[in-house]
Amino acid sequence: MNLAILTANDAIGDDRFRLTDARADHIRSVLKLTAGDSVEVGLLDGPQGTAKIESCDDQGVVIFADSLENAPLPAPTVDIICALPRPQTLKKILLTSAMMGVRRLYLVRANRVEKSYYQSPLLQPENYRPYLLEGLSQGKLTRMPQVTIHDRFRVFFEDTLKTLYNAADSAEPRMLLPDSESSASLSDVVSGEKVETTTLVVGIGPEGGWVPFEVELMEGIGFRPFSLGRWTLRVEHAVTAVLSQLELLRMNSCRAAPS
Amino acid sequence: MNLAILTANDAIGDDRFRLTDARADHIRSVLKLTAGDSVEVGLLDGPQGTAKIESCDDQGVVIFADSLENAPLPAPTVDIICALPRPQTLKKILLTSAMMGVRRLYLVRANRVEKSYYQSPLLQPENYRPYLLEGLSQGKLTRMPQVTIHDRFRVFFEDTLKTLYNAADSAEPRMLLPDSESSASLSDVVSGEKVETTTLVVGIGPEGGWVPFEVELMEGIGFRPFSLGRWTLRVEHAVTAVLSQLELLRMNSCRAAPS
Secondary structure (H helix, E strand, O other), X not given: OOOEEEXXXXXXXXXXXXXXXXXXXXXXXXXXXXXXXXXXXXXXXXXXXXXXXXXXXXXXXXXXXXXXXXXXXXXXXXXXXEEOOOHHHHHHHHHHHHHOOOOXXXXXXXXXXXXXXXXXXXXXXXXXXXXXXXXXXXXXXXXXXXXXXXXXXXXXXXXXXXXXXXXXXXXOOEEEEEOOOXXXXXXXXXXXXXXXXXXXXXXXXXXXOOOHHHHHHHHHOOOEEEOOOOOOOOHHHHHHHHHHHXXXXXXXXXXXXXX | OOOEEEOHHHXXXXXXXXXXXXXXXXXXXXXXXXXXXXXXXXXXOOOEEEEEEEEEEOOEEEEEOOOOEOOOOOOOEEEEEEEOOOHHHHHHHHHHHHHOOOOEEEEEOOOOOOHHHHHXXXXXXXXXXXXXXXXXXXXXXXXXXXXXXXXXXXXXXXXXXXXXXXXXXXXXXXXXXXXXXXXXXXXXXXXXXXXOOOEEEEEEOOOOOOOHHHHHHHHHOOOEEEOOOOOOOOHHHHHHHHHHHHHHHHHHHHHHOOO
16 A cells, blocks of 8 residues: 545545544554554545544544645546456456556457456446555555446447547547557557647457457557557556556657757 | 467377366367367477367377477567565566566565565475466467576675676676656666667566665666656566566667668
8 A cells, every 4th residue: 555545435524534444454554653653645536645644543543634735647648448358357457557547447348258247246336446446555646547338349439439539538539459460569659649648548458359340440440550569468467568658658758858 | 378388298209299287178168179270389498389289088188299480589688686575476477477578587585575475385486387387378488487586685686696697698788677766767778779689687676665775786786777657566567567668669679770
């Protein structure tokens, strides 16, 4: 836990929050903090910073957080489309998405997605939310990714996607399709653009990959294929890989910009 | 299983291999292959390619592999130093290292490594080898990373490391130290070098990071700090992130080189 994420449910008024769960245990037993000590906290979808522990006992940990500051939103804006994976993989993707600052996570139907995955209890918000909170706490971020579930492939790509971006974003998003057969690198498909100011939408396929019909449809609406590397990665590693490579481009882009 | 890894134990002579374990189950039940079909195989630490299934029954799967070709060794040459993590994390790092083509994995003592981790049964080769094989099979590689375990921090960095690279490599390796406080990106610390032809050694710290004494010692012998990005990553994600970013630099370097 690098950041204790505080939610409205923890609030007890006057900038005070009472924790009684694993976060309190972590503060007491792992960080070994006590009354008077400082602790790094963040308000869910809000500011973050250093807060003071007012009391720390069997009743829980009371935190006084009156001087948090708004953290800048992560840039670039990255949205991930992920063919709905099996639950054990989804847990990892939820954590990684939150930890690495993904804005939206779309879980979509694909030919190679097993229908049973749509019955998983993990798709209920109360069940997947803990993995997002754990990711925020690890990555020291407070903005929770917005997770949506889509059970019709064609409707999602032909209708939903268009509606989402026309409504929400002024600029066209840049749509990217990891494809181990492509000879392009990520730099090739986002070159010449300010990576920090463009919305990027990345379509990660299921185990076994998208089928040809799916690739054709995605390329037809503007997804650009590129290769993450020579290896064949698991879905959860592909998510980490693409976010890591985008971050390298962002760092280099900031460096190149006039100060 | 993207590649069935065949070992000397599977050989039954005349380019034939009999599989009776999970690999055989996978070929029969998941890939649904039968006698006469082709299957992608690789010999451990050897060539890989397409082989023929000769028989496929309750006695196992017999594969005839007489036309495998030597795959090029992965480049760049990347060696990972990893502060010995807890066993659950180590399993992920073993898999990732094999999947993404790491040459050597050094597991080292650090101040924030719990001593009990050195007692884990997972440190026995027969126990960690399955995770390496699974990684090779996923990444479609055949060269197994060489894993070594070092229980004295100072001896490893001051003596062992020097001996290893003086003996084995003609050129000085480039030593890299991920550090979220650094303002340098990976491109800054490997710029001007042919990333494909340089040996890279990356020092990944424990949960909680290297302590100042450790960082000073590593920087003193030539480790260069750089940042993987703004997030605070878990150890297993840091390994994936650094290998992904190196791969992007390699792809772009190949592109820039005269053909």
